Amino acid sequence: MTSAALSQRVLDEYAAVRESLPAGVVSPERRQEAVQALAARGLPTTREENWRYTNLRPLERARFAPAVVAAADAMGVPAETATPALPLPSGSELPAQLEGFARYTFVDGVFASDLSSPEEQNGLSVHTLRRSARGATSATVFQLPRALPVLGRLPEARLALLNEAFATDTAAIHVGGAAGQPARVEVLFIAVAGADIGTSYPRVQVSLDPASRLILVERHIGAGGGTHFINGLVNVDVGRGAQLTHYRLQQASARATWLDTLSAVLATDARYALLAVNTGGLSARSTTHVQMAGPGAQLVLSVAALGDRQQVQDYFALVEHVAPRARTEQIFRGIASGRARVAFNGKIAVREAAAGTDSRQSLRGLLAGPEAEIDVRPQLEIYTDDVRCSHGATAGKLDDDMLFYLLSRGLSPEVARRLLKWAFLEDVVSKIELPALRRQIEHDLAGQMADAASLKELL
Amino acid sequence: MLKIENLHVKVDGKEILKGLTLTVPTGEVHAVMGPNGSGKSTLANVLAGRPGYEITAGAVTFQGRDLLALAPEDRAREGVFLGFQYPVEIPGVNNVYLLKAAVNAARKHRGLEEVDAFEFLALVREKMRLMRMEESMLSRGVNEGFSGGEKKRNEVLQMLVLEPRLAILDETDSGLDIDALKVVANGVNTLRSAERSLVLVTHYQRLLDYIVPDHVHVLVKGRIARSGDKSLALELERRGYDWVTGEAA
Numbered sequence: 001m002t003s004a005a006l007s008q009r010v011l012d013e014y015a016a017v018r019e020s021l022p023a024g025v026v027s028p029e030r031r032q033e034a035v036q037a038l039a040a041r042g043l044p045t046t047r048e049e050n051w052r053y054t055n056l057r058p059l060e061r062a063r064f065a066p067a068v069v070a071a072a073d074a075m076g077v078p079a080e081t082a083t084p085a086l087p088l089p090s091g092s093e094l095p096a097q098l099e100g101f102a103r104y105t106f107v108d109g110v111f112a113s114d115l116s117s118p119e120e121q122n123g124l125s126v127h128t129l130r131r132s133a134r135g136a137t138s139a140t141v142f143q144l145p146r147a148l149p150v151l152g153r154l155p156e157a158r159l160a161l162l163n164e165a166f167a168t169d170t171a172a173i174h175v176g177g178a179a180g181q182p183a184r185v186e187v188l189f190i191a192v193a194g195a196d197i198g199t200s201y202p203r204v205q206v207s208l209d210p211a212s213r214l215i216l217v218e219r220h221i222g223a224g225g226g227t228h229f230i231n232g233l234v235n236v237d238v239g240r241g242a243q244l245t246h247y248r249l250q251q252a253s254a255r256a257t258w259l260d261t262l263s264a265v266l267a268t269d270a271r272y273a274l275l276a277v278n279t280g281g282l283s284a285r286s287t288t289h290v291q292m293a294g295p296g297a298q299l300v301l302s303v304a305a306l307g308d309r310q311q312v313q314d315y316f317a318l319v320e321h322v323a324p325r326a327r328t329e330q331i332f333r334g335i336a337s338g339r340a341r342v343a344f345n346g347k348i349a350v351r352e353a354a355a356g357t358d359s360r361q362s363l364r365g366l367l368a369g370p371e372a373e374i375d376v377r378p379q380l381e382i383y384t385d386d387v388r389c390s391h392g393a394t395a396g397k398l399d400d401d402m403l404f405y406l407l408s409r410g411l412s413p414e415v416a417r418r419l420l421k422w423a424f425l426e427d428v429v430s431k432i433e434l435p436a437l438r439r440q441i442e443h444d445l446a447g448q449m450a451d452a453a454s455l456k457e458l459l
Numbered sequence: 460m461l462k463i464e465n466l467h468v469k470v471d472g473k474e475i476l477k478g479l480t481l482t483v484p485t486g487e488v489h490a491v492m493g494p495n496g497s498g499k500s501t502l503a504n505v506l507a508g509r510p511g512y513e514i515t516a517g518a519v520t521f522q523g524r525d526l527l528a529l530a531p532e533d534r535a536r537e538g539v540f541l542g543f544q545y546p547v548e549i550p551g552v553n554n555v556y557l558l559k560a561a562v563n564a565a566r567k568h569r570g571l572e573e574v575d576a577f578e579f580l581a582l583v584r585e586k587m588r589l590m591r592m593e594e595s596m597l598s599r600g601v602n603e604g605f606s607g608g609e610k611k612r613n614e615v616l617q618m619l620v621l622e623p624r625l626a627i628l629d630e631t632d633s634g635l636d637i638d639a640l641k642v643v644a645n646g647v648n649t650l651r652s653a654e655r656s657l658v659l660v661t662h663y664q665r666l667l668d669y670i671v672p673d674h675v676h677v678l679v680k681g682r683i684a685r686s687g688d689k690s691l692a693l694e695l696e697r698r699g700y701d702w703v704t705g706e707a708a
Contacts, residue, residue, distance in 0.1 A: 409535055419560075
């Protein structure tokens with residue numbers, strides 16, 4: 001299907017459901033703008049430099065209308081009042097709740113209060129825009145952040161326009177003034193509906209007032225094992241001197257298509273630690289765009305990605321330095337087994353005003369199968385002299401000397417290989433500061449690396 | 460224990476061992492000395508099963524079994540231990556995990572249950588004291604950031620915990636100062652027993668002051684050129700390798 005034909009289909013599908021989309025989540029005007037912008041630019045194709053590693057074929061078969069809207073139609077209820085299909089399919093297991101974390105769950109992109117904590121807690125407010133719009137919870141009108149303009153100009157963030165047009169709900173998290181302890185929130189997104197029904201649109205809005213602190217766990221899982229089609233959008237706004245630690249776990253179902261755009265703006269002296277572990281989906285692409293807008297802002301972006309079978313795990317990260325003395329650290333560790341392709345394309349752009357920028361990139365890929373593919377690409381674009389930018393990128397196989405050393409101690413080749421893969425991810429995993437979450441992630445990773453019984457005993 | 464007969468080995472198409480014959484009876488300590496390039500490390504690596512060595516002729520039996528037919532991990536589980544000349548660093552693989560995995564692999568092989576975690580840790584701590592190692596090294600990555608001497612001590616620590624039947628120590632003395640050498644030698648000596656054999660591969664006689672061998676062999680150009688008791692090492696020290704290389708030529 002041509003890009004133009006696809007764009008036309010987006011327009012048609014939007015026209016068919018526009019009346020059913022909640023205005024409180026995204027206004028009709030903004031939805032219309034998004035659809036038109038997408039039609040004008042076209043959907044991405046692999047001919048574009050920063051999309052070349054993505055598997056975009058699932059777009060051709062996608063139904064862009066939200067799954068919840070299609071389901072409401074089928075049931076003959078107004079889409080705006082549709083609640084998620086509960087209970088979840090039998091056999092669905094939710095991850096254990098983390099102590100001290102309020103959890104907010106969304107099913108196919110719509111808030112599921114039955115699976116969630118109370119919406120007001122310790123001065124922190126989390127609301128879902130859909131409910132706010134109906135007056136069900138809070139009357140607060142959430143100010144949409146200044147980060148949004150990025151949607152219009154960045155070609156790599158185009159798929160966010162689909163979310164903007166079709167969004168069904170938003171987890172809006174706002175953390176007020178300086179508190180002693182950081183606020184702790186988990187948002188859990190569960191994809192249930194099959195891709196033949198429609199798309200799931202997870203959407204998160206995070207806003208930190210100056211000097212506030214938040215630890216956010218964002219988890220994406222699937223239920224029912226279907227071919228989900230997921231298109232997420234996360235907007236992050238870290239205020240002056242605020243600190244956000246953000247864990248993102250992409251654990252979509254094995255047959256899911258996962259597309260995701262995260263856009264963040266960091267104010268003066270803001271600190272943002274973003275740690276993503278991507279293991280799920282059949283075709284996955286994450287786009288992250290962080291703007292270092294204030295002097296002295298600090299970003300640590302750590303990404304671990306595992307691909308096996310015929311998975312495609314593609315990550316594009318752009319960090320834009322527009323203010324002086326900001327610091328960026330980018331760490332990527334990816335392992336491709338089977339016939340998988342794992343890619344990380346990390347770009348750092350230092351604009352003229354960004355004197356004193358300090359950026360470091362350490363990107364490493366591990367080829368763990370003869371038919372697997374690893375692509376790691378550091379890109380630097382520097383428009384000022386006074387900067388310190390270092391980067392290292394490697395892609396290779398398991399080290400033969402390390403492997404022989406472990407064998408010579410009696411470990412089987414399977415365990416030795418798994419242990420070395422494990423060790424390879426350590427630079428990212430060791431950055432997880434919550435012991436309970438770290439254990440969950442370690443078990444997820446161990447589970448991804450084949451039947452890991454022998455490894456789990458070591459954990 | 461170990462019987463090597465007429466062993467020929469090629470590396471990258473070049474013959475390094477050219478008919479090496481050596482027998483190490485149970486309970487004995489044998490030193491294999493030789494100048495650089497004589498094939499000492501090749502011998503150690505071939506015995507442990509390192510890939511990249513082409514065995515063109517000869518045989519090696521270990522406790523009556525064909526050692527060369529065993530995979531490296533099976534050699535280890537049967538009780539063959541190689542102390543590496545250059546122990547590799549493996550960041551992210553915890554030292555104590557590796558020790559435990561290694562011990563359990565050998566136990567499983569012998570049909571034994573897994574080691575008790577508390578008893579195991581107590582044993583490891585005891586051996587670490589013997590090797591004068593900081594306990595904090597246990598939770599670090601294997602050899603990660605260790606000095607040369609610490610790596611060698613860690614090799615001997617692993618050997619003490621694994622209690623192999625046959626230990627081959629490849630230049631475990633190189634790069635050690637005299638104090639570290641004594642610690643390492645002391646560790647090795649605690650393992651000497653009537654049921655165990657040791658092969659010390661070394662360039663220098665110095666190590667043999669502290670670990671006194673039953674037999675000394677001089678390896679020249681891929682063959683044992685001369686064998687004797689510990690006095691041979693002293694004579695070598697005095698006269699230099701030219702003495703035997705001259706004879707062998």
